[in-house]
Amino acid sequence: MSDESNSVPAEAPERFAIGISFGNSSSSIARISPEGKAEVIANEEGDRQIPSVLSYIEGEEYHGTQAKAQLIRNPKNTVAYFRDYLGKNYKSIDATPCHQSAHPVQVDSTVAFSIRDTASEDVNTVTVSEITTRHLRRLKQSAADFIGKEVNAAVITVPTDFHDAQREALIAAAKEAGIEVLQLIHEPVAAVMAYDARPEATVADKLVVVADLGGTRSDVAVIACRGGMYTILATAHDYELGGASLDQIIIDHFAKEFIKKHKVDPRENERGLAKLKLEGEATRKALSLGTNASLSIESLTDGIDFSSTINRTRYELLSSKVFAQFTDLIQQVIKKAELDVLDIDEVIFSGGASHTPKIAHLARNIFPEKTAILAPSTLITALNPSELAARGAAVQASLIQEFDKEDIEQSIHPMVTATPHLRNAIGVQFVSGEDVDFQPLLNAETALPARRTAQYSVPKAGGSVFVRVCEGVREIKVTKPEPKPKAEKASDAEEDDSDFDSDEDEEEEIRETVWKTDKAIAELAVKDVKAGGKVELMVHVNSDLGLQITVREVGGQSAVRGAVESPKPTEN
Amino acid sequence: MASAQVFNITLPALPEGWSADKDFKAVGSVSAATQRNLEPVGPHFLAHARRKRHQRTFSEDER
Ligand SMILES: Nc1ncnc2c1ncn2[C@@H]1O[C@H](COP(=O)(O)OP(=O)(O)OP(=O)(O)O)[C@@H](O)[C@H]1O
Ligand SMILES: [Mg+2]
Numbered sequence: 069m070s071d072e073s074n075s076v077p078a079e080a081p082e083r084f085a086i087g088i089s090f091g092n093s094s095s096s097i098a099r100i101s102p103e104g105k106a107e108v109i110a111n112e113e114g115d116r117q118i119p120s121v122l123s124y125i126e127g128e129e130y131h132g133t134q135a136k137a138q139l140i141r142n143p144k145n146t147v148a149y150f151r152d153y154l155g156k157n158y159k160s161i162d163a164t165p166c167h168q169s170a171h172p173v174q175v176d177s178t179v180a181f182s183i184r185d186t187a188s189e190d191v192n193t194v195t196v197s198e199i200t201t202r203h204l205r206r207l208k209q210s211a212a213d214f215i216g217k218e219v220n221a222a223v224i225t226v227p228t229d230f231h232d233a234q235r236e237a238l239i240a241a242a243k244e245a246g247i248e249v250l251q252l253i254h255e256p257v258a259a260v261m262a263y264d265a266r267p268e269a270t271v272a273d274k275l276v277v278v279a280d281l282g283g284t285r286s287d288v289a290v291i292a293c294r295g296g297m298y299t300i301l302a303t304a305h306d307y308e309l310g311g312a313s314l315d316q317i318i319i320d321h322f323a324k325e326f327i328k329k330h331k332v333d334p335r336e337n338e339r340g341l342a343k344l345k346l347e348g349e350a351t352r353k354a355l356s357l358g359t360n361a362s363l364s365i366e367s368l369t370d371g372i373d374f375s376s377t378i379n380r381t382r383y384e385l386l387s388s389k390v391f392a393q394f395t396d397l398i399q400q401v402i403k404k405a406e407l408d409v410l411d412i413d414e415v416i417f418s419g420g421a422s423h424t425p426k427i428a429h430l431a432r433n434i435f436p437e438k439t440a441i442l443a444p445s446t447l448i449t450a451l452n453p454s455e456l457a458a459r460g461a462a463v464q465a466s467l468i469q470e471f472d473k474e475d476i477e478q479s480i481h482p483m484v485t486a487t488p489h490l491r492n493a494i495g496v497q498f499v500s501g502e503d504v505d506f507q508p509l510l511n512a513e514t515a516l517p518a519r520r521t522a523q524y525s526v527p528k529a530g531g532s533v534f535v536r537v538c539e540g541v542r543e544i545k546v547t548k549p550e551p552k553p554k555a556e557k558a559s560d561a562e563e564d565d566s567d568f569d570s571d572e573d574e575e576e577e578i579r580e581t582v583w584k585t586d587k588a589i590a591e592l593a594v595k596d597v598k599a600g601g602k603v604e605l606m607v608h609v610n611s612d613l614g615l616q617i618t619v620r621e622v623g624g625q626s627a628v629r630g631a632v633e634s635p636k637p638t639e640n
Numbered sequence: 641m642a643s644a645q646v647f648n649i650t651l652p653a654l655p656e657g658w659s660a661d662k663d664f665k666a667v668g669s670v671s672a673a674t675q676r677n678l679e680p681v682g683p684h685f686l687a688h689a690r691r692k693r694h695q696r697t698f699s700e701d702e703r
Contacts, residue, residue, distance in 0.1 A: 112682050188647065222665040253681050257681055296682060296684030296685075298678070298679040298681065299677070299678055301676075341673050356661075364671050463682075467683060468686075478689075480689075484688075485677045486675060486677055487679050488676075488677065489673055490669075490670070490673060496651075498649055498650070499652050509645075513674075515678050515696075517691075517698070521645070521692075522644055522647055523645070523647065524650070527650055532653065533651040533652065533654060534651065535651060539671060590664065590667060590668075590682045591667055592663060594651075602642055603651055628664055630662070630665075633665070635669040635672075
């Protein structure tokens with residue numbers, strides 16, 4: 069009713085937020101389209117994966133693909149692979165990725181690059197923060213040009229191991245670029261969000277592995293999705309594994325071929341190596357779709373042109389060791405989460421190197437059939453792995469764009485995010501004859517408080533039924549097949565390749581998950597249910613582990629309710 | 641809140657001789673919880689944060 073409520077505040081400009089994924093190798097920008105779909109935006113060159121590279125020639129700044137091309141002619145004034153240096157102490161960084169571009173130097177205790185970034189001959193020391201600001205400014209401009217509207221805010225994705233100093237440095241660098249960081253969110257969670265935000269997605273409890281296979285590093289995470297909320301259960305990182313490891317295989321392969329013909333090693337020539345790397349990467353990417361790819365480089369070394377081809381089978385053979393490192397990392401994180409491959413409902417392949425068909429195929433063989441492997445080569449409806457993080461960030465940006473700064477800060481505060489999670493599943497025990505079975509209603513790792521409702525059938529004739537609410541634990545049941553009778557074995561051996569086969573058959577055991585009822589929590593009766601009726605159970609678990617339980621006949625008048633007290637603190 | 645899940649499973653008949661006041665009997669308690677951090681993203685988390693900050697229950701929140 070006051071004056072202010074009627075007048076539009078003049079100061080605060082309208083906030084317009086996008087999603088940004090910022091990698092060492094490439095970055096992407098995304099928005100929610102007018103139709104409500106998350107979409108990655110192409111920059112003026114038409115790139116949706118924009119190399120995180122800046123290059124300077126005569127004071128002019130080049131960005132993205134144009135800058136990356138300068139790694140051949142102008143490596144000293146080209147800055148690449150800098151994201152992981154942000155907010156870090158110079159002593160703690162690994163400078164390896166920058167061997168073929170501007171080298172990181174120490175300024176105070178932080179990281180900088182000595183480059184000629186103006187028209188003058190002077191070499192300037194430009195901090196990684198300033199480089200980040202310039203990169204983000206270009207991304208922001210590309211987004212604004214596409215949307216036709218000023219962009220002044222963003223949700224940016226960061227790796228799960230980004231520490232506070234890195235986060236602060238990124239927020240400050242973005243601010244310098246005129247971007248208000250609404251929130252930093254974790255890359256693998258953004259990937260899950262990208263899938264969950266699709267209109268056809270339903271809210272379902274699931275355990276997801278996100279394999280983010282990038283250029284210079286690979287990061288994997290196990291995420292519990294419970295009632296649409298996400299909790300990271302474990303992470304694992306390999307800072308030396310990524311697309312660049314595969315580039316090296318291609319480089320070595322073609323270099324050897326070149327040496328055979330011309331008796332010189334193109335890798336010993338700086339420019340030759342840079343050309344091999346850039347073109348080799350393109351060849352490798354082409355092998356993600358085609359079964360053959362070519363490489364053609366003018367004046368690779370000593371003025372000799374080089375062109376050749378490689379087929380996918382050859383490439384996969386040469387890369388088998390590196391491929392195994394990717395799948396090892398996936399298995400490692402599952403182990404770290406104290407889970408089994410049988411527990412995993414989905415594997416989301418994210419990051420550029422996830423386009424590699426063989427990696428997804430190898431993962432397919434590790435997991436049981438019911439595990440969905442979300443990668444381009446294993447599922448036609450898979451989203452583009454290179455776009456997941458940015459899309460997820462755009463979804464989150466659209467959700468919080470209208471919130472006050474204070475509102476966002478309070479919501480992401482540890483007071484709100486630190487949450488007790490169920491250790492075991494809570495569900496209902498079913499006994500029929502000898503068999504005792506358990507049907508979970510709330511899964512382990514559900515964040516509290518939580519409430520779930522389910523309906524169950526009753527015996528055909530109706531009558532009074534028993535509801536036993538219990539904790540359940542899943543166990544892995546291993547069944548060894550009966551050893552084969554001798555006769556069969558002998559006949560097997562007559563077949564050509566049977567030796568190998570029958571051995572394998574014998575080894576193969578059946579592994580499955582089974583539920584075991586652990587401890588009973590409450591018992592309830594629903595009296596005189598009519599034939600063909602249904603019973604509805606609602607379990608509400610408080611943050612202090614107290615329960616409220618309600619059962620009723622569906623459509624019935626009265627309900628049975630009760631409470632279970634939270635365990636005594638001394639029990640913990 | 642998501643609606644009821646429907647399980648195609650038949651509840652057992654009430655055992656002979658089972659009885660309890662108001663047909664409800666608490667027989668145990670839930671195992672100690674694990675403290676973890678929720679990822680502060682997505683619509684469901686935002687609803688969780690809203691309830692927690694305003695100390696509202698699910699049903700109050702739905703009103
Ligand atoms: N279609 C493709 N097939 C195979 N590899 C691809 C494809 N597209 C991109 N890549 C590779 O993905 C890598 C870049 O992945 P991404 O964009 O996810 O990197 P990033 O997260 O920025 O990298 P970093 O791990 O260095 O932080 C590069 O090595 C690139 O060659
Ligand atoms: Mg990455």
